Amino acid sequence: MKARKKVVTAADVRLAKATGQSKPAKAKRTPTVRTIKSAIVPVDRSARSFSGRPRVETGSAAVADLGAPLAARPTLVEREALDRIDLSIELAPQRGLRLPNPIMVASGTFGYGVEYGEVVDVQRLGAICCKGTTLRPRAGNPPPRVTETPGGMLNSIGLQNPGVDAVIEKYGPVWQGWKVPVIVNVAGESIEDYVEVARRLDGVPGVAGIELNISCPNVGKGGLQFAIDRDAARAVTAAVRRATDLPLLVKLSPNVADVRPIAKAIEEAGADAITAINTLSGLAVSADRTRAFLGNTYGGLSGPAIKPVALRIVYEVAQVVSIPIVGIGGVTSLADVLDFMACGAVAVQVGTAIFADPELPVRLGDELRAECLRRGLSSCAPLVGTALPKRTGAPSAKGAEYRP
Numbered sequence: 001m002k003a004r005k006k007v008v009t010a011a012d013v014r015l016a017k018a019t020g021q022s023k024p025a026k027a028k029r030t031p032t033v034r035t036i037k038s039a040i041v042p043v044d045r046s047a048r049s050f051s052g053r054p055r056v057e058t059g060s061a062a063v064a065d066l067g068a069p070l071a072a073r074p075t076l077v078e079r080e081a082l083d084r085i086d087l088s089i090e091l092a093p094q095r096g097l098r099l100p101n102p103i104m105v106a107s108g109t110f111g112y113g114v115e116y117g118e119v120v121d122v123q124r125l126g127a128i129c130c131k132g133t134t135l136r137p138r139a140g141n142p143p144p145r146v147t148e149t150p151g152g153m154l155n156s157i158g159l160q161n162p163g164v165d166a167v168i169e170k171y172g173p174v175w176q177g178w179k180v181p182v183i184v185n186v187a188g189e190s191i192e193d194y195v196e197v198a199r200r201l202d203g204v205p206g207v208a209g210i211e212l213n214i215s216c217p218n219v220g221k222g223g224l225q226f227a228i229d230r231d232a233a234r235a236v237t238a239a240v241r242r243a244t245d246l247p248l249l250v251k252l253s254p255n256v257a258d259v260r261p262i263a264k265a266i267e268e269a270g271a272d273a274i275t276a277i278n279t280l281s282g283l284a285v286s287a288d289r290t291r292a293f294l295g296n297t298y299g300g301l302s303g304p305a306i307k308p309v310a311l312r313i314v315y316e317v318a319q320v321v322s323i324p325i326v327g328i329g330g331v332t333s334l335a336d337v338l339d340f341m342a343c344g345a346v347a348v349q350v351g352t353a354i355f356a357d358p359e360l361p362v363r364l365g366d367e368l369r370a371e372c373l374r375r376g377l378s379s380c381a382p383l384v385g386t387a388l389p390k391r392t393g394a395p396s397a398k399g400a401e402y403r404p
């Protein structure tokens with residue numbers, strides 16, 4: 001049979017750039033962006049719209065129909081009412097990290113922001129979390145590095161990045177001119193690595209904050225991830241806290257039995273906010289079933305398939321910490337944003353869905369604003385935590401309740 005020629009689309013190029021591959025692979029490339037897209041089309045949530053009545057789609061706005069839906073082009077009066085809604089979020093009140101709106105883009109899925117300049121109005125995002133940045137340049141993992149899964153994807157990029165000095169030199173001056181806050185995602189193999197990267201970022205114009213990716217093997221602890229060990233998570237957070245006054249977010253891994261003690265330790269160690277969650281550890285098998293598919297064997301699962309796990313973790317963490325929580329995992333629609341907020345997140349990050357629809361995060365900001373207007377809210381604060389147990393000490397605050 002004649003082999004079919006693969007066409008490399010602009011979306012393929014974006015995926016390659018954002019995931020740190022020098023160019024889109026032509027041969028044996030798995031998956032295509034088109035196939036990922038099919039896996040992450042927004043779920044029809046009409047059965048459980050906010051008011052219980054059917055959801056109506058109007059222009060770009062997914063309308064949870066409390067009151068009349070807004071037209072695709074709001075009238076002048078509606079426009080003025082929309083502008084009066086304050087979507088801003090304080091992520092680190094003592095350190096002055098204020099986001100213009102709660103829709104951020106997740107690390108590793110939006111490059112350094114500049115790559116998307118021609119397709120997305122990046123200044124309208126709540127914040128950009130740039131690609132994971134390490135002390136020294138990293139080449140990343142051997143290919144293949146990504147593959148499609150039902151409802152998402154597996155990636156094993158392996159933190160490919162040019163190193164903190166190159167990031168500061170190349171992107172700092174660009175970010176400085178932006179009004180959108182840029183938060184640098186930091187990774188390392190030892191506490192000293194994290195501290196040194198934080199020190200170098202401290203005071204760099206254009207860097208609004210740091211997000212610690214602690215899902216990295218700790219060489220000092222024989223490869224055990226910082227994120228799965230309460231004491232290691234506490235130690236790395238405290239050390240970075242001492243090294244910088246930058247707003248500090250710490251990102252939780254879902255790959256633990258109970259994330260709550262880890263979240264508490266991170267709060268006690270001085271983090272300004274918690275982001276949850278990173279990818280779930282997963283595996284794919286080669287077509288001939290003779291080996292693991294990914295060059296690195298294991299990969300991180302992301303996309304809509306992980307949203308229930310992410311919601312559960314946000315829900316649990318919100319009951320044990322008082323610092324702000326940013327929810328991440330499978331966001332593809334306004335309904336997802338509202339779900340995360342209801343479980344206690346003050347903001348969300350959009351990741352995998354960007355590969356299929358780069359404009360989604362900006363659109364979600366508009367849709368959230370319209371949603372507040374429809375509900376007669378002047379901010380989105382009343383949307384936060386509505387699904388949390390009303391009584392303190394409810395069973396869900398104590399331990400793992402679900403026993404299969």
Ligand SMILES: Cc1cc2nc3c(=O)[nH]c(=O)nc-3n(C[C@H](O)[C@H](O)[C@H](O)COP(=O)(O)O)c2cc1C
Pocket residue numbers: 019106107108109131132133155157159185212213251277278279301302303304306328329330331349350351352353
């Ligand atoms: C290709 C890819 C690269 C990623 N790189 C990073 C990274 O460098 N640092 C990090 O903290 N998270 C990284 N993540 C995890 C995302 O930031 C996010 O936590 C995760 O994908 C879940 O969100 P989603 O389901 O919306 O994609 C990466 C995810 C993907 C898909």
